Amino acid sequence: MSTNERITILMADDDPDDRLLLEDALEEVHLNNQFAFVEDGVELMDYLHRRGSFSDLKGTPLPGLILLDLNMPRKDGREALKEIKADPELRRIPIVILTTSKAEEDILRTYDLGANSFIVKPVTFDKLVDIVRQLTDYWFEIVRLPGDQPS
Amino acid sequence: MNRLKRLLLLEDNPDDALLIRELLQENYGSEITIDHAVSATEATQLAQQNQYDLFLVDYMLGEPPNGAEWITQTAKTITLPPIIMLTGLPDTQRVETIASTLSEVSYFVTKDHLRSGALIRAINFVQINQPTSNNIKGTILLADDDADDVMLVEDALLELKSQFRLDVVEDGVTMMDYLYRRESYSNLKGTPLPGLILLDLNMPRMDGRQVLSTIKNDPQLSRIPVVILSTSTAEQDVRDCYDLGANSFASKPATFDGLVTMMRSLTTYWFDLVTISRTQ
Numbered sequence: 001m002s003t004n005e006r007i008t009i010l011m012a013d014d015d016p017d018d019r020l021l022l023e024d025a026l027e028e029v030h031l032n033n034q035f036a037f038v039e040d041g042v043e044l045m046d047y048l049h050r051r052g053s054f055s056d057l058k059g060t061p062l063p064g065l066i067l068l069d070l071n072m073p074r075k076d077g078r079e080a081l082k083e084i085k086a087d088p089e090l091r092r093i094p095i096v097i098l099t100t101s102k103a104e105e106d107i108l109r110t111y112d113l114g115a116n117s118f119i120v121k122p123v124t125f126d127k128l129v130d131i132v133r134q135l136t137d138y139w140f141e142i143v144r145l146p147g148d149q150p151s
Numbered sequence: 152m153n154r155l156k157r158l159l160l161l162e163d164n165p166d167d168a169l170l171i172r173e174l175l176q177e178n179y180g181s182e183i184t185i186d187h188a189v190s191a192t193e194a195t196q197l198a199q200q201n202q203y204d205l206f207l208v209d210y211m212l213g214e215p216p217n218g219a220e221w222i223t224q225t226a227k228t229i230t231l232p233p234i235i236m237l238t239g240l241p242d243t244q245r246v247e248t249i250a251s252t253l254s255e256v257s258y259f260v261t262k263d264h265l266r267s268g269a270l271i272r273a274i275n276f277v278q279i280n281q282p283t284s285n286n287i288k289g290t291i292l293l294a295d296d297d298a299d300d301v302m303l304v305e306d307a308l309l310e311l312k313s314q315f316r317l318d319v320v321e322d323g324v325t326m327m328d329y330l331y332r333r334e335s336y337s338n339l340k341g342t343p344l345p346g347l348i349l350l351d352l353n354m355p356r357m358d359g360r361q362v363l364s365t366i367k368n369d370p371q372l373s374r375i376p377v378v379i380l381s382t383s384t385a386e387q388d389v390r391d392c393y394d395l396g397a398n399s400f401a402s403k404p405a406t407f408d409g410l411v412t413m414m415r416s417l418t419t420y421w422f423d424l425v426t427i428s429r430t431q
Contacts (some may be wrong), residue, residue: 085396088394091393091394091396092390092393092394093393094393094398094399096425102426104428104429107426107427107428108374108428111373111374111376111427111428112370112373112374114367114373114396116376116398116399117376117398117420117425118425118426118427119424119425119426120426131424134419134420134424135424137416138399138416138420138424139399142401142413142416142417142420143378143399143400143401144389144400144401144402145389146386146389146390146393146394146400147386147389147390
């Protein structure tokens with residue numbers, strides 16, 4: 001799947017340990033993709049709009065998949081999700097919520113806002129690797145992603 | 152998987168009845184008890200006296216009521232088990248139309264297909280679809296107008312011995328009736344909505360994109376994951392569907408094995424890996 005290797009996976013999570021664990025898990029699964037990380041909802045929107053500290057990304061393809069934590073400072077995942085799914089340029093990017101919350105309220109609300117999937121963060125690294133493997137298999141092998149276009 | 156133990160066969164033609172009994176005997180041996188009614192009246196009596204796991208109902212009976220009418224009448228007095236409707240060749244088109252409006256009828260088998268295994272497959276599928284409270288993982292709604300494709304998906308799920316109830320609709324209008332629990336689906340009022348929708352893009356009566364848009368714009372339905380299943384390979388179609396809120400877009404595999412793999416992956420992803428909303 002060499003076309004999929006060009007896809008950037010973007011992760012938004014305020015916890016540096018969680019970001020590191022995910023990076024490790026992605027490596028464990030031998031993915032050759034580019035990963036990008038942002039720390040909160042404000043950075044996430046800047047990144048996607050190629051502005052602020054991310055203006056150097058102008059013209060490069062948008063990420064093909066976003067892994068989004070819900071609880072982040074400055075702008076949380078729920079707000080960012082709402083903004084992204086309301087934006088005609090960004091709404092087609094699949095967003096997988098990856099969060100510690102199991103609250104039915106969050107599950108319901110995020111699907112309603114257009115999240116493509118919702119996954120509860122596992123407690124062990126092994127489980128995380130497992131989830132990452134299944135997740136990437138699904139999005140890169142089983143289903144089709146919308147084509148990337150430069151922004 | 153629930154074993155079918157007792158079934159009621161409403162069939163007035165003795166040759167057809169014999170063939171059906173032989174087929175059932177061949178496949179299920181002594182596991183199944185078959186009560187044979189040659190008239191609607193006899194069937195009504197039997198249905199009231201005994202508990203059945205399945206009704207096999209011939210549409211064309213010697214005299215009125217016909218099989219479909221008998222079903223509608225009987226529904227008023229007892230809780231119906233799954234029903235497979237049978238019909239001879241000349242009536243196929245008309246009866247299919249009638250059978251598809253009866254939500255009680257799970258399957259429709261033409262008598263010329265009896266020997267080719269259609270009846271047994273339908274019965275097997277009914278067994279898998281029997282909801283047992285402890286092992287049913289969820290309901291999948293398949294919206295596809297191609298009968299062959301539908302049968303392939305059913306077979307693919309059968310291969311997986313999966314614990315899913317599969318509901319099938321053939322067009323966009325029926326699909327919305329099903330989701331809103333109205334018209335021929337009003338008997339489903341109060342029952343949980345499907346956990347996953349597999350939607351073919353090109354269906355008659357209401358285009359798949361329109362249906363997708365309607366679902367994703369309705370707060371009652373938007374939370375249900377919708378996976379588009381399409382033979383289209385056009386980039387624009389993929390983009391359009393994601394823009395309209397599809398949770399995923401999958402290309403229909405060309406082979407049966409490919410379809411089995413896809414169904415396995417889809418059900419694992421949506422029912423084991425991700426969390427979906429349970430309050431419906």
